[in-house]
Amino acid sequence: MTRVAVIGAGHNGLVCAIHLAAHGLDVTLLEHGDEPGGATRSGEATLPGFVHDHCAAFVPMTAASPAMRELELDVDWIDPPVVMAYPFEDGSAIALHRDLDATVDSLGPSGAAWAGAMSRLLPIADPLVRSVLSPLPPVAPAARVAAGLGPELVEWTRRMLGSAEALGLDLFEGDRRATAWLSGSAQHSGLPPTATVSGAFGMLLQLLGHSHGWPIPRGGMGELTGALVRRAEREGVTLRCGAPVDQILVRGGRTVGVRIASGDELPADAVVSTVTAGVLHRLLPSGALNDRLQRRLRIWRYGTGPFKVDYALREPVPWAASEARRAAVVHVGGELEELSAAAEDSNRGEVPQRPALVVGQQSLLDRTRAPDGQHTLYVYGHVPSHPDLDDEAIAERIQAQLERFAPGFGATVLARATRSPEQTERDNPSLVGGDLGGGSYELDQQLVFRPMPEMVRYRAPLKGLYVAGASTHPGGAVHGMSGRGAAHALLRDRHLRPWRAPRG
Ligand SMILES: Cc1cc2nc3c(=O)[nH]c(=O)nc-3n(C[C@H](O)[C@H](O)[C@H](O)COP(=O)(O)OP(=O)(O)OC[C@H]3O[C@@H](n4cnc5c(N)ncnc54)[C@H](O)[C@@H]3O)c2cc1C
Known part of the structure; x- marks a missing residue:
């Protein structure tokens, strides 16, 4: 049976482990802390x-x-x-x-501009979110976004690439209070509202407020982790807390397992790292990746x-x-x-x-x-x-x-x-x-540069190593997309067909 070591029991590690175990792989999830969940x-x-x-x-x-x-x-x-x-x-x-109408009322004189923007963006909210979250390149959802926006595509792309401040002042015709309201949401990305692409973050979050809401789990975020852990245990994942990995073991040009800080070694046919780029750099023995790629991880900016x-x-x-x-x-x-x-x-x-x-x-x-x-x-x-x-x-x-x-x-x-x-x-x-995003969201750390073109499809350029977590596309927040992406990459490499349909 294929043995996999997954590093980090945040939600991405849990999502990844669930997929792998559900396909019959022998999965051990190793967590630094005393309990699972990470930032959740x-x-x-x-x-x-x-x-x-x-x-x-x-x-x-x-x-x-x-x-x-x-x-x-x-x-x-x-x-x-x-x-x-x-x-x-x-x-x-x-x-x-x-409710959109209540928001339009609250915005007063800028309400009509918001209603106009939402009449364009709300109908394409789902493909827009999928374009942002899906593995690159997100061809199908991006085509639906382009078709939905038609001739306005260029204008909306320009706005999203700019700062939240510029987007707000443009959309609300100079209304600084409505712009502050929009820009406040860009804070969740860690980017200042004056930074390039902070407009996209502010706008996307506000749009989600209408299309999907900003839900909270009754009982606290730990309830989401609890549900993931129960599911992982049902699929047969072995969870080990208080087991910080201090090295990914590499022999003969491929990963062969991990070493835990206690000195124990866990042999594995594949390793999935869900930790941030800077930590992954420390876990890899020198020479595991070429100098340019090691340096890219080392200089990852927070x-x-x-x-x-x-x-x-x-x-x-x-x-x-x-x-x-x-x-x-x-x-x-x-x-x-x-x-x-x-x-x-x-x-x-x-x-x-x-x-x-x-x-x-x-x-x-x-x-x-x-x-x-x-x-x-x-x-x-x-x-x-x-x-x-x-x-x-x-x-x-x-x-x-x-x-x-x-x-x-x-x-x-x-x-x-x-x-x-x-x-x-x-x-x-x-x-x-x-850093709440797992690394700055400035443009040079986005898309294929998150964390580097060689890892963007969740495989590392080292046989047997897969990557997920907030430093990989599509970045931070609780969406599990990179955990799932790494699991899919690994399963495909093992000639297993990942499931996509909902399962209980
Ligand atoms: C203050 C704050 C507020 C946030 N607010 C929101 C919000 O409201 N909404 C939202 O969607 N997102 C929010 N985020 C971002 C979101 O929480 C994270 O992007 C997301 O949870 C990251 O999930 P992950 O599984 O990739 O990593 P993490 O949850 O960080 O999990 C990584 C795990 O790896 C473990 N680990 C680290 N090193 C090792 C090692 N060597 N060996 C073994 N295990 C290791 C860690 O202990 C951790 O459990 C917030 C983040 C912060 C910090």
Whole structure:
């Protein structure tokens, strides 16, 4: 029986292992941490009874991804009706609702422009998402997108390639508040709203808000991992936690297994790495790849790191803006200039005075997250990977920012816990510098350059080695596409036909 070692039990490792084991391969999934899930975990962090998502929290890509949908996982999804709100200091807000008409109303004078854009993009949302997620080149979905947009294809391509700021100002005819609302969503990519291609990230996320929603699993992100683990165990995967791989074993020009930090060696006919490019570089013995390819992994660039603050609250956040009081996600960035300046400060290596924040109010929709009447709050702001301020000082800046848009916030706090980019990397070495995307999304690290043309179809140029995870196309977020892609590549090399149809 073919033996496969899969490195990393994040969701990509789990998805990959499920496919391989379902085809009769003997799969061992090796995980550095004490529990599986990687960036898809939740648990207590502040007070007993309060459940916090440690990293990923809102997963539109899970809802849209063919790789996750076909697994039909046993998860109770909550689909928030008010997806996101972007408040301003004067107590107003613009909200992204699941419902398009409600969003158009919220945008006021820029509503018509949004309705016009959505009349073009919503009908092609599914092929558009598939074009972004599918293995390269995504010929069939891209052809459907082109056919759907017709003569507007060139114009939309130009807009998406630009910055979120440029896209917003163009679409909303100079309305800076509507542009801030759109640009706030680009923060999820780690790119500043002024960066090339941040427009595509902002737009895609907002579009998903209407087409698929930004769902959350009832009980916390750990529930998604739990469902993946149960499925993996049913298929016969052996999961070993507390088993960090410290070397991929290579003999005679092919992989022959892995060595675990304890010194144990696990022989394998094939190895799938789901860890980030920088870690893969360290796991490969010198000479395993040629110098140019080793260097490409070594110089893989990481972006800013989210600095996380989790709160236990005695009551919901007293946002001045009423739409923010109902929203699952709140993007706190103030006026457009302030939002962009915060992102650029972090990119330059400075902790912003007024960090731009992604805020999650899961407990408004999921009563299992906190004791009766009380609430959790999930907050992060992008900071340099190695900030020159201590954790408490950064947490104070974040809290002051919340207080500006929700006066009286401090009085609702029962407890708070911080998670710096360094701690994020200590828990999960694949999140280098805390970078949520597994490497910067600047254009030179996208598409065939993620992480390099030689690995873009999930096979490495070393016999028996396959790659997946956030440093491979299509990048970070919880969609499982690269885990599935690596499994498919391996199965095809073994002359096995991967299944695609939904299975229970
Ligand atoms: C703060 C934060 C917020 C985020 N928010 C969202 C969100 O709201 N929505 C969304 O879709 N995405 C979000 N993301 C991104 C998303 O969580 C990740 O892109 C995705 O989970 C990556 O999955 P993965 O399986 O590729 O890698 P990971 O989940 O990182 O898993 C890699 C695994 O490999 C293990 N590992 C590392 N080194 C070794 C080794 N040597 N040996 C064995 N195991 C090893 C790690 O411990 C880890 O378990 C967020 C990320 C962060 C950090």
